[in-house]
Amino acid sequence: MLPLEIYKQLLVEFGPQHWWPKHCDKKRPGFDPRFEIIVGAVLTQNTSWKNVEKAIECLFEKNLLDAESISKTPLRRLESCIHSSGYYRQKAKKLKIVARFFLEHKKRPNREDLLSLWGVGKETADSILLYAFNHPIFVVDVYTRRLLAAHKQKKLSEADYDKIKGFFETQLPSDAKLFNEYHALIVRWGKEKI
DNA sequence: CTCCAGGGGGCCA
DNA sequence: TGGCCCCATGGA
Structure with missing residues (x-):
């Protein structure tokens, strides 16, 4: 077939x-729904979406759902916030790396650059390109x-x-x-x- | 108790 | 390249 x-x-x-982008309607001044998708793509690595939702909600409540905040916040604080998503030490580090990347490349990331990041493999890179940036x-x-x-x-x-x-x-x-x-x-x- | 979820990195042959 | 092991929580 x-x-x-x-x-x-x-x-x-x-x-x-109803995958992304769906309700990325966490309306706050300057909120970028794409970054929520990017965070989700990292947090859901080998992890049930249910556990990821809790972590994303925590990030939102603490105003950490944007690249600048994740870059600046202490690693420990990030770890405790995303604890429910599992692999929280590795993922906190990944979020820091990804956040810094998007602070520097505000425009459109390409696959090669994403793949060069520690913690971003093919599936995660492609998920970001497809679900956050609408690349086919x-x-x-x-x-x-x-x-x-x-x-x-x-x-x-x-x-x-x-x-x-x-x-x-x-x-x-x-x-x-x-x-x-x-x-x-x-x-x-x-x-x-x- | 075991198994697995919207993976990826490190190491070794 | 391919095979293992590690990372870690929470639900079934």
Whole structure:
């Protein structure tokens, strides 16, 4: 079955998943919803979204949901705030690095620069580019591989990240909205443990 | 009790 | 490159 048909099937079965950007409506003067997405992309590394939400809420309550604040706040304070998201020592350090990066590159980050950051791998970099900056980039994760395997694409499911990414990007129209929803639907599908 | 979540880095052969 | 181990909380 073709990737686009699988997508349509998933959309009918599960409906829109409302991933980012959704309610990034934490309205405060100068609030940049993109940075909330970036923080979420880091905090959700190998972590359930439920635990991440608590951490993001804490950051918001303490006015730490922007690059300048995260850069300036003491590491310990950051760690305690994101404690619920797990790996909190590593992630606090990652947030510091990412915050500094976005303070310096206010414009549009490219994939190579993101990947050069400690704590940002391919999936996180691509999630940031897709969900925060609306680039038509297909995000690959473990569920993507399971989906391929479930559709008799065992060989491809075991290929490296960029090969799978390239497969979907060439088989689908280059549409950020589509890639956004597709990745979310794949994750949703994966949770059903089919 | 075990298993795993919207991964990534370090190390070693 | 590929295989392991480590990071850590919270829910099922």
